[in-house]
Amino acid sequence: MTMLLAAPALLLIAVVFGWPMLRYAWLSFHADSVLTGLEPVANGGANWLRLAADQRFWLDAGQTARFALISVSLELLLALAIALLLHQRWRGRGAVRALTLLPWALPTTMMALGWRWIFNTPYGPIEVLARSLGLGSLDLLSTPSITWLVTVFADVWKTTPFITLILLAGLQSIPEDLYSAFRLEGGTPLQALRRVTLPLLLPYILLSLLFRLAQAFGVFDLVQVLTGGGPAGSTESIALYAYLNGMRFLDFGYSATVMLAGFLLLTAMILAGTLLLKSVGLLRPLDR
Amino acid sequence: MTLQLRAINKRFGERQVLHQLDLDVANGECVALLGASGCGKSTALRLIAGLDHPDQGSIRINGAEMVDVPAERRRVGMVFQSYALFPHLNVWDNLELGLRMRGGSAATRDERIRGVLEVLQLSGQARLRPSQLSGGQRQRVALARALLRDPLVYLLDEPMSNLDAQLREDLRPQLRRLMIGGEQPVVYVTHDQQEAMALADRIAVMREGRIEQIGTPRELYLQPASTYVAQFIGRPQMNLLPARDGVITGIRPDDLRLDPAGSPCTILSREWFGANQMLLVRCDRGDLRLVCPGETAIEAEPRISWPGTCEHRFDAVSGRRLPSDRLPSD
Numbered sequence: 001m002t003m004l005l006a007a008p009a010l011l012l013i014a015v016v017f018g019w020p021m022l023r024y025a026w027l028s029f030h031a032d033s034v035l036t037g038l039e040p041v042a043n044g045g046a047n048w049l050r051l052a053a054d055q056r057f058w059l060d061a062g063q064t065a066r067f068a069l070i071s072v073s074l075e076l077l078l079a080l081a082i083a084l085l086l087h088q089r090w091r092g093r094g095a096v097r098a099l100t101l102l103p104w105a106l107p108t109t110m111m112a113l114g115w116r117w118i119f120n121t122p123y124g125p126i127e128v129l130a131r132s133l134g135l136g137s138l139d140l141l142s143t144p145s146i147t148w149l150v151t152v153f154a155d156v157w158k159t160t161p162f163i164t165l166i167l168l169a170g171l172q173s174i175p176e177d178l179y180s181a182f183r184l185e186g187g188t189p190l191q192a193l194r195r196v197t198l199p200l201l202l203p204y205i206l207l208s209l210l211f212r213l214a215q216a217f218g219v220f221d222l223v224q225v226l227t228g229g230g231p232a233g234s235t236e237s238i239a240l241y242a243y244l245n246g247m248r249f250l251d252f253g254y255s256a257t258v259m260l261a262g263f264l265l266l267t268a269m270i271l272a273g274t275l276l277l278k279s280v281g282l283l284r285p286l287d288r
Numbered sequence: 289m290t291l292q293l294r295a296i297n298k299r300f301g302e303r304q305v306l307h308q309l310d311l312d313v314a315n316g317e318c319v320a321l322l323g324a325s326g327c328g329k330s331t332a333l334r335l336i337a338g339l340d341h342p343d344q345g346s347i348r349i350n351g352a353e354m355v356d357v358p359a360e361r362r363r364v365g366m367v368f369q370s371y372a373l374f375p376h377l378n379v380w381d382n383l384e385l386g387l388r389m390r391g392g393s394a395a396t397r398d399e400r401i402r403g404v405l406e407v408l409q410l411s412g413q414a415r416l417r418p419s420q421l422s423g424g425q426r427q428r429v430a431l432a433r434a435l436l437r438d439p440l441v442y443l444l445d446e447p448m449s450n451l452d453a454q455l456r457e458d459l460r461p462q463l464r465r466l467m468i469g470g471e472q473p474v475v476y477v478t479h480d481q482q483e484a485m486a487l488a489d490r491i492a493v494m495r496e497g498r499i500e501q502i503g504t505p506r507e508l509y510l511q512p513a514s515t516y517v518a519q520f521i522g523r524p525q526m527n528l529l530p531a532r533d534g535v536i537t538g539i540r541p542d543d544l545r546l547d548p549a550g551s552p553c554t555i556l557s558r559e560w561f562g563a564n565q566m567l568l569v570r571c572d573r574g575d576l577r578l579v580c581p582g583e584t585a586i587e588a589e590p591r592i593s594w595p596g597t598c599e600h601r602f603d604a605v606s607g608r609r610l611p612s613d614r615l616p617s618d
Contacts, residue, residue: 178372178374181366181373184338184359184365184437185360185386186390191389195374200376
């Protein structure tokens with residue numbers, strides 16, 4: 001009976017997730033490009049061997065991981081601070097809460113275009129400001145060592161509100177009585193943050209980490225619009241590389257391989273992270 | 289007097305929650321604050337604990353002014369209706385948390401926790417999380433935490449409201465043994481008159497931020513100061529007859545008697561409880577609740593009467609008790 005009731009949901013997952021994954025897996029063992037007349041031709045593990053030796057892929061994987069880890073860490077810290085602030089009672093809090101969410105409501109493409117103009121050389125306001133301060137030209141979007149930080153900045157700007165929202169919900173789920181009891185036990189507000197708030201917020205922190213890491217690791221639209229992967233490929237992500245292989249080079253077999261490899265890397269990362277958290281006992285508060 | 293509240297005013301926005309509240313609780317005395325929800329009883333407790341700040345007034349514990357002492361330094365042992373146990377800590381850690389924050393050696397801590405777990409029969413549950421405990425066990429952990437606080441005053445905020453009737457009866461003797469009648473004053477907030485009667489030395493019936501009447505359970509039962517108190521204390525509720533010449537007459541259901549010479553009435557409903565039974569009857573003066581022994585045979589159209597000495601008389605407009613020369617104790 002349970003299975004029967006769950007069947008529609010399972011079927012949906014199988015169709016929209018299981019089938020494409022299997023199709024990708026199948027395709028990754030085939031050559032399917034202009035050279036084969038866009039017909040899949042089995043080529044053994046040639047795609048995977050090519051991937052293992054593909055420096056561009058591994059460079060992109062490193063860049064993607066760096067982007068995901070740093071932007072999600074910054075988002076989490078910022079969101080925690082903002083959520084704690086928005087959880088306090090003060091005049092005008094409701095309006096500020098609504099405003100805080102705005103960046104997240106903006107379509108990524110629009111916001112990336114906006115930032116592209118703001119950081120533009122030589123016409124963007126940042127550039128104009130830097131020049132008027134005598135700093136010279138910053139070339140924010142054409143300096144490989146800096147441009148990836150601009151993508152991190154734009155991502156933090158856009159998705160911090162999302163984590164804030166989750167953490168705010170978490171804060172509101174903690175009963176007020178617990179704080180009262182903690183105070184009467186002799187605890188200060190700072191101790192309450194460490195011993196009550198953070199442990200009880202942990203499930204929400206992990207949930208948002210999971211959501212955001214998966215999303216950031218698959219980053220595509222932000223990079224595509226803001227930098228196009230440049231300069232010199234310094235902001236190219238795995239998803240962008242897979243897209244280029246498929247849509248520009250019309251090499252669908254290899255594109256599927258890159259996509260699948262990215263997915264496997266992400267899964268491995270999340271698993272490793274979970275095991276790490278478990279080994280240091282951080283997940284203990286979740287076993288109820 | 290070790291706990292002393294004087295002229296406490298508290299307002300939340302537009303609503304005056306407490307008006308000029310005065311309260312004295314002696315060492316070892318248990319005073320119950322009894323009233324419907326929203327009457328201000330929980331607010332009064334939070335003010336004593338320091339969780340809220342009064343707009344005006346004075347709160348003294350052992351003569352020392354407490355109004356500006358922060359809650360964390362007030363030394364009150366509070367038991368919450370929700371128990372307020374930390375869900376991410378096991379029973380032992382829940383109890384140790386406060387002791388640890390307040391300092392002291394690890395050896396004394398262990399000894400005290402072990403002792404209090406023993407007394408409350410929780411030794412076997414020390415390593416369990418609150419979510420793994422029954423309601424009664426959680427409540428006992430909350431009591432244990434309050435005991436370990438070494439408080440100057442105990443504050444109990446509806447500590448048994450979330451328990452079933454059987455458990456409440458089991459826990460009352462424990463409460464009396466551990467907290468009530470010791471060194472400290474006890475303030476017990478409840479909306480359950482039976483609990484207040486069973487545990488408190490004195491009951492303060494509260495209404496709209498004021499104490500309507502304060503006295504021993506006996507005083508409140510025998511001489512309720514208003515129709516409000518009369519209906520709150522004693523079960524089944526006192527019968528209040530419709531006003532006549534500006535006077536409401538009240539009669540306790542157990543003061544009514546079946547009397548062949550009395551006035552005729554019809555039975556609306558009958559509830560049998562074994563030792564006694566309750567009848568709802570309609571007579572010319574209105575509908576009345578009547579309690580009589582369970583074995584009494586009831587006729588289809590009984591006649592009832594009551595001794596005039598048992599009448600309580602209240603002013604129809606103010607609801608206040610009127611002096612009555614017929615009650616010898618008045």
